[in-house]
Amino acid sequence: MSELKIRExxxxxxxxxxxxxxxxxxxxxxxxLYEGEVLALLGENGAGKSTxxxxxxxxxxxxxxxxxxxxxxxxIQSPRDAYELGIGMVHxxxxxxxxxxxxxxxxxxxQGLAFQPEMRQVKRRLQELGERYGLKVDPDAYxxxxxxxxxxxxxxxxxxxxxxxxxxxxEPTAVLTPQEVDDLVEVLRRVVREGKAAIFITHKLREVMMxxxxxxxxxxxxxxxxxxxxxxxxxxxxxxxxxxxxxxxxERTTCDLGAPVLEVENLEALNDKGLPALRGVSLTxxxxxxxxxxxxxxxxxxELAEVITGLRDAVDGEVHVNETCITNCSPLxxxxxxxxxVPEDRVEMGLVGDMSVAENLALKAxxxxxxxxxxxxxxxxxxxxxxxxxxxxxxxxxGPETRVKFxxxxxxxxxxxxxxLTACEGLLVAVxxxxxxxxxxxxxxxxxxxxxxxKGTAVLLISEDLDELLEISDRIAVMFEGxxxxxxxxxxxDLDTLGLMMAGExxxxxxxxx
Amino acid sequence: MRIVFEKRQNVSRIIRVLVPALSLIFALIxxxxxxxxxxxxxxxxxxxxxxxxxxxxxxxAETLVKAIPLMLTGLGVAIAFRMLFWNIGAExxxxxxxxxxxxxxxxxxxxxxxxxxxxxxxLLGMLAGALWAAIPALLRAYLQVNETITTLMMNxxxxxxxxxxxxxxxxxxxxxxxxxxxRFPEVAWLPRLYDRAHAGLFFALIAxxxxxxxxxxxxxGFELRITGENPKAxxxxxxxxxxxxxxxxxxxxxxxxLAGVCEVTGVMRRLQQGLTVGYGYxxxxxxxxxxxxxxxxxxxxxxxxxxxxxxxxxxxxxGLPAAMGxxxxxxLLFPMLGGSLFAEYRLRVVRAxxxxxxxxxxxxxxxxx
Numbered sequence: 001m002s003e004l005k006i007r008e009x010x011x012x013x014x015x016x017x018x019x020x021x022x023x024x025x026x027x028x029x030x031x032x033l034y035e036g037e038v039l040a041l042l043g044e045n046g047a048g049k050s051t052x053x054x055x056x057x058x059x060x061x062x063x064x065x066x067x068x069x070x071x072x073x074x075x076i077q078s079p080r081d082a083y084e085l086g087i088g089m090v091h092x093x094x095x096x097x098x099x100x101x102x103x104x105x106x107x108x109x110x111q112g113l114a115f116q117p118e119m120r121q122v123k124r125r126l127q128e129l130g131e132r133y134g135l136k137v138d139p140d141a142y143x144x145x146x147x148x149x150x151x152x153x154x155x156x157x158x159x160x161x162x163x164x165x166x167x168x169x170x171e172p173t174a175v176l177t178p179q180e181v182d183d184l185v186e187v188l189r190r191v192v193r194e195g196k197a198a199i200f201i202t203h204k205l206r207e208v209m210m211x212x213x214x215x216x217x218x219x220x221x222x223x224x225x226x227x228x229x230x231x232x233x234x235x236x237x238x239x240x241x242x243x244x245x246x247x248x249x250x251e252r253t254t255c256d257l258g259a260p261v262l263e264v265e266n267l268e269a270l271n272d273k274g275l276p277a278l279r280g281v282s283l284t285x286x287x288x289x290x291x292x293x294x295x296x297x298x299x300x301x302x303e304l305a306e307v308i309t310g311l312r313d314a315v316d317g318e319v320h321v322n323e324t325c326i327t328n329c330s331p332l333x334x335x336x337x338x339x340x341x342v343p344e345d346r347v348e349m350g351l352v353g354d355m356s357v358a359e360n361l362a363l364k365a366x367x368x369x370x371x372x373x374x375x376x377x378x379x380x381x382x383x384x385x386x387x388x389x390x391x392x393x394x395x396x397x398x399g400p401e402t403r404v405k406f407x408x409x410x411x412x413x414x415x416x417x418x419x420x421l422t423a424c425e426g427l428l429v430a431v432x433x434x435x436x437x438x439x440x441x442x443x444x445x446x447x448x449x450x451x452x453x454x455k456g457t458a459v460l461l462i463s464e465d466l467d468e469l470l471e472i473s474d475r476i477a478v479m480f481e482g483x484x485x486x487x488x489x490x491x492x493x494d495l496d497t498l499g500l501m502m503a504g505e506x507x508x509x510x511x512x513x514x
Numbered sequence: 515m516r517i518v519f520e521k522r523q524n525v526s527r528i529i530r531v532l533v534p535a536l537s538l539i540f541a542l543i544x545x546x547x548x549x550x551x552x553x554x555x556x557x558x559x560x561x562x563x564x565x566x567x568x569x570x571x572x573x574x575a576e577t578l579v580k581a582i583p584l585m586l587t588g589l590g591v592a593i594a595f596r597m598l599f600w601n602i603g604a605e606x607x608x609x610x611x612x613x614x615x616x617x618x619x620x621x622x623x624x625x626x627x628x629x630x631x632x633x634x635x636x637l638l639g640m641l642a643g644a645l646w647a648a649i650p651a652l653l654r655a656y657l658q659v660n661e662t663i664t665t666l667m668m669n670x671x672x673x674x675x676x677x678x679x680x681x682x683x684x685x686x687x688x689x690x691x692x693x694x695x696x697r698f699p700e701v702a703w704l705p706r707l708y709d710r711a712h713a714g715l716f717f718a719l720i721a722x723x724x725x726x727x728x729x730x731x732x733x734x735g736f737e738l739r740i741t742g743e744n745p746k747a748x749x750x751x752x753x754x755x756x757x758x759x760x761x762x763x764x765x766x767x768x769x770x771x772l773a774g775v776c777e778v779t780g781v782m783r784r785l786q787q788g789l790t791v792g793y794g795y796x797x798x799x800x801x802x803x804x805x806x807x808x809x810x811x812x813x814x815x816x817x818x819x820x821x822x823x824x825x826x827x828x829x830x831x832x833g834l835p836a837a838m839g840x841x842x843x844x845x846l847l848f849p850m851l852g853g854s855l856f857a858e859y860r861l862r863v864v865r866a867x868x869x870x871x872x873x874x875x876x877x878x879x880x881x882x883x
Binding site: 309310311330331332333334335341343345348349350351352353354355359363364366367372375376377379 | 731733734736740744749750751752
């Protein structure tokens with residue numbers, strides 16, 4: 001690393017300050033990026049990582065501070081300015097047009113494009129780039145035909161096609177299988193070997209260790225430290241990130257398994273496009289047990305949760321909860337049968353942003369006699385109920401009357417959990433319950449789930465975070481293309497076999513844990 | 515230098531008051547320019563307008579006559595808009611309410627005891643409005659048919675049906691061929707407060723109070739607000755959305771129907787041309803300007819009615835062309851509606867300041883490793 005230090009950084013950001021109404025998202029943040037390196041930008045949610053990168057890429061303008069690219073001060077007013085300086089970003093949500101081909105997406109928005117672009121040349125160049133960097137994608141394929149991993153490759157190709165030499169990737173691994181992550185590491189290595197440089201945003205420590213040459217840690221909008229990856233450890237980084245020691249191992253007591261609470265038999269369902277999403281899924285979750293569902297996004301997990309909670313109809317098969325058949329019942333019937341649901345889309349589905357915290361906490365309990373009398377609501381009861389939940393689940397809010405959209409991500413999730421756990425009568429379906437949460441909030445959510453398990457609730461935990469699944473579930477079922485590839489008990493599970501199963505490979509001894 | 519348009523994170527109370535106030539001032543200036551261009555002193559014109567609308571008790575009575583149907587249809591539209599059901603059909607629901615009330619007044623007055631005629635007209639009128647609204651509601655709730663089209667189309671049917679009735683079967687045989695039904699018997703008259711201001715005002719006040727209570731204090735209102743604010747969340751917590759759409763629309767249609775009842779039994783005392791003069795469309799403006807708040811609807815409807823009456827007044831008082839009143843109404847409304855945008859968004863001027871050398875070139879050495 002020592003020879004790098006003498007070199008002029010390819011990118012310098014100094015004193016970057018960005019205010020949003022009521023929030024100081026970046027407070028005099030400095031960042032340096034050298035040729036040939038991968039820099040990890042690490043921090044909890046809300047630490048200001050994405051803001052900083054959006055400033056770099058011209059989506060936001062900094063209130064203060066300066067950016068220098070290859071030693072020259074620059075003024076980046078728009079993503080186009082950024083492209084011209086060789087800076088490009090792969091956003092978390094891909095910016096691709098589904099109904100167009102790879103090649104068309106790549107040239108889309110290019111300046112100085114002919115009225116009828118010479119697509120043959122574009123394709124040839126894409127093939128060249130693909131071979132050079134190990135990014136194999138068929139230029140004629142339509143985006144909707146591609147897997148998420150392939151779409152990400154298209155996004156990277158888009159940047160390389162534009163001769164971008166500072167690549168910014170916003171949480172690139174969130175949607176990938178472990179094997180795809182390995183491929184991505186390899187691509188990034190090849191890219192930076194040619195004198196380019198990459199910044200990737202993450203809050204996962206393992207990825208920092210795996211991907212990066214150096215790591216810059218942000219906390220609460222400020223620089224905390226910059227380290228060489230080889231000279232730091234996950235423990236130190238975690239501490240820097242949250243400012244305190246983190247428990248990585250949660251206490252897990254053994255629980256006696258009770259009667260089966262959720263029984264899913266041969267379930268078949270279609271996705272939103274009318275294609276088969278579930279192909280004969282069978283699964284049992286007993287009281288006092290957490291069953292994790294692992295898998296890369298889009299392999300039927302969402303549809304499974306929706307069928308169980310009554311939000312999607314099954315084509316075939318049966319769902320029983322607490323010995324009541326709720327196949328193709330309304331969500332209300334599912335709730336009455338004992339199903340609680342922590343939905344994947346927290347803000348879009350789990351909450352009503354413009355209503356108060358108290359009202360959001362009462363979204364299920366308002367039907368109870370405690371909060372309403374006949375058709376009339378009982379405001380005092382609602383307030384009392386809200387207070388007890390706010391205290392009991394430690395939700396940080398200025399008050400029960402605050403509109404819920406003003407809470408932070410972690411507190412939003414706590415509010416949903418508070419509501420769902422309080423209403424829970426047997427089964428909890430938790431979908432990505434810690435996604436996007438910071439380390440502190442993640443820990444408390446996992447503790448709540450374990451607590452619930454001890455109380456004898458059956459928990460179906462759908463997650464893409466293998467660490468999380470290994471940490472708190474009792475058994476892990478892996479889904480691939482709408483089927484359960486296999487179920488392993490947590491004692492027998494390890495990352496490699498889970499990774500292989502997530503890619504569709506069946507385990508050697510089928511049903512070992514059943 | 516660039517100008518950007520950004521959403522306000524937090525709408526403060528001052529903004530909520532300031533924006534409409536400034537919009538009003540801007541609207542008055544805009545209107546003044548138009549008045550000056552047509553050679554009229556804007557101050558005299560505005561004074562005449564105000565006097566015409568609120569100047570004395572007769573003026574207020576006329577303003578109330580226009581305000582009452584706006585209040586009722588405004589409340590009806592607001593309740594539908596609350597759950598994102600775009601009921602453009604208030605006009606038709608009003609017409610059907612008026613038609614049903616007319617039927618009661620003309621044909622039941624001899625059969626039923628006198629005291630029961632007005633209540634029967636009110637109930638049947640509300641029922642007619644509700645049923646008329648139920649058709650697009652059912653289509654939307656169970657077949658996902660776009661309600662903006664159906665409610666609008668239903669208006670034409672209702673308006674033409676009403677027109678057919680007073681031109682044809684229900685035409686007053688002693689009316690010398692003049693289109694319109696016979697005058698209602700006195701038992702079918704909605705009591706008047708004074709001048710032409712009638713008891714429909716109480717219906718509007720009661721309806722606003724009931725609506726406020728229902729929205730804030732009942733399970734149904736709670737579910738309605740959830741469904742309107744976030745339909746996905748509503749489905750997720752087990753609300754039966756088709757049923758919610760249907761009940762909200764029945765209520766919406768009933769209120770619009772009631773407006774029609776009041777028009778025929780309180781104002782015209784017969785069914786004739788002039789029942790459908792666009793209250794149901796103006797109600798959309800009323801609902802939006804009041805931000806769907808029931809008490810706000812009453813206030814906005816009253817002010818808007820003042821604008822309508824005042825506009826008519828300056829036509830007569832100032833000798834302006836008939837169209838000028840309408841032009842002026844539009845000129846005043848436009849900035850008011852446009853201004854509401856600035857309550858949600860703000861303009862910000864971004865200066866492309868040259869970033870000075872904040873970067874001392876020698877700071878490279880202190881890499882923190």
